Amino acid sequence: NAGVTQTPKFQVLKTGQSMTLQCAQDMNHEYMSWYRQDPGMGLRLIHYSVGAGITDQGEVPNGYNVSRSTTEDFPLRLLSAAPSQTSVYFCASSYKRQGQPQHFGDGTRLSIL
Amino acid sequence: RKEVEQDPGPFNVPEGATVAFNCTYSNSASQSFFWYRQDCRKEPKLLMSVYSSGNEDGRFTAQLNRASQYISLLIRDSKLSDSATYLCVVNTLTDKLIFGTGTRLQVFP
Numbered sequence: 001n002a003g004v005t006q007t008p009k010f011q012v013l014k015t016g017q018s019m020t021l022q023c024a025q026d027m028n029h030e031y032m033s034w035y036r037q038d039p040g041m042g043l044r045l046i047h048y049s050v051g052a053g054i055t056d057q058g059e060v061p062n063g064y065n066v067s068r069s070t071t072e073d074f075p076l077r078l079l080s081a082a083p084s085q086t087s088v089y090f091c092a093s094s095y096k097r098q099g100q101p102q103h104f105g106d107g108t109r110l111s112i113l
Numbered sequence: 114r115k116e117v118e119q120d121p122g123p124f125n126v127p128e129g130a131t132v133a134f135n136c137t138y139s140n141s142a143s144q145s146f147f148w149y150r151q152d153c154r155k156e157p158k159l160l161m162s163v164y165s166s167g168n169e170d171g172r173f174t175a176q177l178n179r180a181s182q183y184i185s186l187l188i189r190d191s192k193l194s195d196s197a198t199y200l201c202v203v204n205t206l207t208d209k210l211i212f213g214t215g216t217r218l219q220v221f222p
Contacts, residue, residue, distance in 0.1 A: 102154035
């Protein structure tokens with residue numbers, strides 16, 4: 001079972017560059033979300049989606065965009081990378097609501113120079 | 114006050130020991146509680162949900178104390194493979210999950 005698949009696993013960017021982190025799930029989950037994890041801090045919600053065509057902001061949305069054109073895919077776009085966005089990014093999904101247990105992808109380690 | 118607070122540890126225990134972690138939460142209206150496990154440089158994985166009456170899964174027991182607003186995780190007969198960071202997770206009124214920063218457990222031979 002693939003579950004939640006994230007690509008790439010590692011990425012190094014220069015300040016000002018843009019890129020898209022990919023996330024796909026094959027469990028037919030309606031709810032998908034993006035988190036970032038930084039040392040000494042819990043996972044923080046960036047953006048989430050309750051279904052295809054519907055997205056909303058989480059706790060730390062600035063500098064990121066998302067879209068949800070299909071149930072399976074939920075890409076995260078960094079518009080103009082900044083060193084403060086150096087982090088580990090996790091995509092997660094759950095069947096109906098965020099309040100249900102989340103299935104996580106194995107993460108993207110992103111460094112901004 | 115943080116919405117979810119955990120002792121970061123590390124808790125260093127020998128194999129076979131019993132260890133317990135607590136986690137406090139600030140929102141008395143929270144309804145869903147979970148413990149996740151995260152291995153170094155890996156994704157969080159659900160360990161167990163926490164039910165009002167308490168629940169057990171093998172060597173792991175989770176308890177909820179609504180009056181004092183904390184949840185606990187008890188691990189009996191610790192194994193080397195239990196070494197990880199344990200994340201306390203609580204939902205909010207708007208059904209968002211808030212993750213604690215985690216408690217690190219190191220089990221030694």
